[in-house]
Amino acid sequence: MSRRRRIYDCKAKVLFEGPEPGTLVQYFKDDATAFNNQKKGTITGKGVLNNRISEYLMVKLGEIGIPTHFVRRLNMREQLVREVEIIPLEVVIRNVAAGSLAKRLGIAEGTQLPRSIIEYYYKSDELGDPMVSEEHITAFNWAMPQDLDEMLALSLRINDFLTGLLLGVGLRLVDFKLEFGRLYENEEMRIVLADEISPDNCRLWDVKTGEKLDKDRFRRDLGNVEEAYQEVARRLGILPEGGPRDMKGPSTMQ
Ligand code: UDP
Numbered sequence: 001m002s003r004r005r006r007i008y009d010c011k012a013k014v015l016f017e018g019p020e021p022g023t024l025v026q027y028f029k030d031d032a033t034a035f036n037n038q039k040k041g042t043i044t045g046k047g048v049l050n051n052r053i054s055e056y057l058m059v060k061l062g063e064i065g066i067p068t069h070f071v072r073r074l075n076m077r078e079q080l081v082r083e084v085e086i087i088p089l090e091v092v093i094r095n096v097a098a099g100s101l102a103k104r105l106g107i108a109e110g111t112q113l114p115r116s117i118i119e120y121y122y123k124s125d126e127l128g129d130p131m132v133s134e135e136h137i138t139a140f141n142w143a144m145p146q147d148l149d150e151m152l153a154l155s156l157r158i159n160d161f162l163t164g165l166l167l168g169v170g171l172r173l174v175d176f177k178l179e180f181g182r183l184y185e186n187e188e189m190r191i192v193l194a195d196e197i198s199p200d201n202c203r204l205w206d207v208k209t210g211e212k213l214d215k216d217r218f219r220r221d222l223g224n225v226e227e228a229y230q231e232v233a234r235r236l237g238i239l240p241e242g243g244p245r246d247m248k249g250p251s252t253m254q
Pocket of ligand 1: 035090092098099100101129175176177200201202203215
């Protein structure tokens with residue numbers, strides 16, 4: 001993995017130069033961080049599971065016409081993606097009160113929201129990803145009004161689709177975070193879904209028991225973190241054969 005040029009090293013992933021121009025290789029690490037990097041740890045096998053879960057969900061979204069950066073999975077820990085210009089926003093979609101919303105507004109965790117709520121956060125580690133409004137986003141040119149409209153429309157479709165898909169396997173999609181990028185093709189620009197969708201950036205609760213099957217197990221020291229990620233993959237019917245414990249470099253798996 002060290003032969004290729006590293007483009008970007010973030011908390012849970014590394015982006016390498018891809019095999020063709022306009023492509024990148026997204027490598028999924030086992031590293032986990034929370035509370036703006038104050039808590040750090042490793043979740044064994046997480047990278048393998050997130051690579052597979054994100055592939056599965058991006059492919060399904062592609063099938064209903066959501067444009068994504070995903071091209072194909074290369075091996076246990078890597079996927080090929082289109083290179084996009086990342087819009088510096090985290091788009092959070094909420095269906096049930098939890099996390100920062102529950103805390104900030106004093107709403108009991110688990111309260112069903114009257115409708116899905118979208119929030120935007122400006123991606124900045126130094127500032128701790130502050131929440132911003134559409135006014136800030138357009139005034140500072142992080143995105144144009146039409147980009148925002150497109151991101152909102154895509155986010156709502158993604159939310160409806162994933163809510164149904166996950167409910168079908170007994171999981172409640174409480175909230176999740178998306179990132180979008182600009183893809184330039186034949187002098188045209190398209191907004192596409194980028195980054196990943198995995199238990200690292202979703203809250204997933206068991207429909208019957210309310211058990212948390214996501215990164216909150218790590219954030220809140222609830223234990224059985226690896227098992228929770230595995231359970232999500234198992235319910236989706238995509239647990240890698242032999243489990244997620246390939247710790248070494250890439251081994252091609254088709
Ligand atoms: N989230 C994320 N990355 C972030 C912040 C939040 O993926 O940097 C996800 C988080 O996993 C949850 C949703 O966005 O599914 C809403 O998170 P919240 O604002 O409640 O923040 P938290 O309290 O979890 O930091």
